[in-house]
Amino acid sequence: MRNPLLKALIRKPLTEAGPADGDLAELGRTLERETRSRLGRSLAIRQVDAGSCNACELEIQATANPCYDLDRFGLHFVASPRHADILLVTGPVTRNMEVALRRTYDAMPNPKWVVAAGDCAIDGGALPAAMRCLTAAMRLSP
Amino acid sequence: MPVGPVHAGIIEPGHFRFTAQGETVVRLEERLGYTHKGIDRLMRGSSIARGAELAQRTSGDSTVAYGWAYAQAVEAALEVTPPPRAVWLRAIMAELERLANHLNDIGAICNDAAFALMLAQCGTLREQVMRAADAVFDHRFMRDVILPGGVARDIDAAGRALLERLVHDIARDFEPLVDLYDNTPSLLARTVGTGILPCDLAAQFAAGGYVGRASGRDFDTRRDLPHAPYDKLVFEVPLRSDGDVNARIWIRIEETRQSLNLLGQLLKPLPDGNVLAPITPPKERREGLGIVEGFRGDVLVWVALDGHGRISRCHMRDPSWFQWPLLEAAIEDNIIADFPLCNKSFNCSYSGVDL
Ligand code: SF4
Numbered sequence: 001m002r003n004p005l006l007k008a009l010i011r012k013p014l015t016e017a018g019p020a021d022g023d024l025a026e027l028g029r030t031l032e033r034e035t036r037s038r039l040g041r042s043l044a045i046r047q048v049d050a051g052s053c054n055a056c057e058l059e060i061q062a063t064a065n066p067c068y069d070l071d072r073f074g075l076h077f078v079a080s081p082r083h084a085d086i087l088l089v090t091g092p093v094t095r096n097m098e099v100a101l102r103r104t105y106d107a108m109p110n111p112k113w114v115v116a117a118g119d120c121a122i123d124g125g126a127l128p129a130a131m132r133c134l135t136a137a138m139r140l141s142p
Numbered sequence: 143m144p145v146g147p148v149h150a151g152i153i154e155p156g157h158f159r160f161t162a163q164g165e166t167v168v169r170l171e172e173r174l175g176y177t178h179k180g181i182d183r184l185m186r187g188s189s190i191a192r193g194a195e196l197a198q199r200t201s202g203d204s205t206v207a208y209g210w211a212y213a214q215a216v217e218a219a220l221e222v223t224p225p226p227r228a229v230w231l232r233a234i235m236a237e238l239e240r241l242a243n244h245l246n247d248i249g250a251i252c253n254d255a256a257f258a259l260m261l262a263q264c265g266t267l268r269e270q271v272m273r274a275a276d277a278v279f280d281h282r283f284m285r286d287v288i289l290p291g292g293v294a295r296d297i298d299a300a301g302r303a304l305l306e307r308l309v310h311d312i313a314r315d316f317e318p319l320v321d322l323y324d325n326t327p328s329l330l331a332r333t334v335g336t337g338i339l340p341c342d343l344a345a346q347f348a349a350g351g352y353v354g355r356a357s358g359r360d361f362d363t364r365r366d367l368p369h370a371p372y373d374k375l376v377f378e379v380p381l382r383s384d385g386d387v388n389a390r391i392w393i394r395i396e397e398t399r400q401s402l403n404l405l406g407q408l409l410k411p412l413p414d415g416n417v418l419a420p421i422t423p424p425k426e427r428r429e430g431l432g433i434v435e436g437f438r439g440d441v442l443v444w445v446a447l448d449g450h451g452r453i454s455r456c457h458m459r460d461p462s463w464f465q466w467p468l469l470e471a472a473i474e475d476n477i478i479a480d481f482p483l484c485n486k487s488f489n490c491s492y493s494g495v496d497l
Contacts (some may be wrong), residue, residue: 004259004319004322005259036380048155051176052177053200054154054201054492054493055199055285057152057153060152062265062268062269065262066265066266067428069266076418077152088422092179093181096177097176097177100148100155101148138464
């Protein structure tokens with residue numbers, strides 16, 4: 001216990017600085033401005049795996065590790081859809097996840113947004129719409 | 143008590159039904175299939191190259207293991223031998239993958255016992271592995287690098303040096319974390335004696351990976367069905383028989399050490415030569431089998447090719463097939479609050495089983 005804690009006290013923080021300029025920084029500023037004016041607080045995200053290969057989840061989990069520390073940008077993951085502004089969908093939306101995804105979406109308060117993460121959720125990716133997969137955005141948009 | 147398919151964390155979907163007496167679980171039923179994408183069906187009629195793509199997207203954390211097992215199966219069917227350098231590179235990738243996953247798991251299991259410090263520390267180590275993989279193989283999960291016949295990307299001296307530095311850094315930073323785990327009684331109180339999987343069940347179900355090896359099943363394809371390059375490397379297969387969460391953590395810790403050692407050996411005498419052998423689709427029906435030790439256990443791939451260079455059938459058997467039913471047995475008589483801990487210590491794949 002002592003050793004890593006002590007080390008953490010004396011060495012530089014592991015967390016890296018966010019992008020200072022370029023498109024990503026611009027995007028960050030826009031996002032901050034928009035969420036501040038529309039919500040007046042940080043963004044809450046509920047992630048749902050709708051049939052991904054689990055690499056998407058691992059990468060989303062990794063955004064919370066000390067190197068990236070997503071929370072400091074005002075984006076945090078919540079457990080309940082009732083607390084969420086954004087539904088983050090990964091995977092091609094399998095038929096078996098359709099109902100669960102729809103119910104999660106319905107449980108979220110307005111205003112709400114859906115964000116598709118990864119090729120699978122965006123356009124079916126490498127695991128295409130061939131069998132029973134439909135793209136997330138298509139299914140959920142009214 | 144129903145739980146899922148949408149869980150609280152950022153994890154895969156599955157439905158669990160607990161029957162509890164007070165806090166004690168008397169029965170657990172797992173319902174899977176939520177991530178069923180029809181991969182077996184998508185494989186039918188696909189080209190060999192497309193099959194490799196699908197295989198590496200079946201269970202993302204085992205991308206390399208799937209890619210390699212699929213490549214082995216196709217190579218067996220076509221009677222092609224991949225160049226030695228390619229096999230060497232595959233093993234480097236497989237060990238990197240094992241390293242990343244074990245580090246992540248050790249942190250995540252401790253996190254489920256409310257010891258977040260470990261997740262933060264292990265998370266940074268894992269991130270180093272992923273970044274190195276990205277720098278050297280151009281993809282954090284090393285996806286689409288393994289192709290039937292060899293590998294798509296070679297590494298240069300700079301890449302080798304980078305990986306050597308990675309192995310050195312991780313070996314240096316990992317040991318204090320092992321000490322931390324071993325010397326935190328409040329954490330051990332949660333893991334020792336929790337979720338015991340009896341040895342006879344592990345043997346009956348032929349459980350592979352850390353689940354089997356923590357419950358006395360002494361099997362590792364790298365040693366017992368040796369294929370190149372593991373037949374030329376020196377390593378040990380850790381084994382325990384206590385079968386609890388603690389044992390599964392220790393097997394992971396030992397395997398992490400072994401992987402670091404293996405990477406050291408693999409990086410030294412990298413054979414020369416090209417990295418991709420030509421593949422000519424057969425004119426008649428052929429079948430092949432491949433088996434590779436992923437971080438979870440043995441990934442088995444069977445492939446049948448028709449006479450026109452297409453896949454007529456292909457099935458990929460994830461090690462989790464044998465581990466999911468055992469989780470039902472291991473959780474019995476534990477309290478519900480310990481389920482996340484037990485579940486994480488098994489860390490079965492949903493996507494790999496739902497197909
Ligand atoms: S986009 Fe699809 S294939 Fe890619 S990591 Fe996500 S779930 Fe896996």
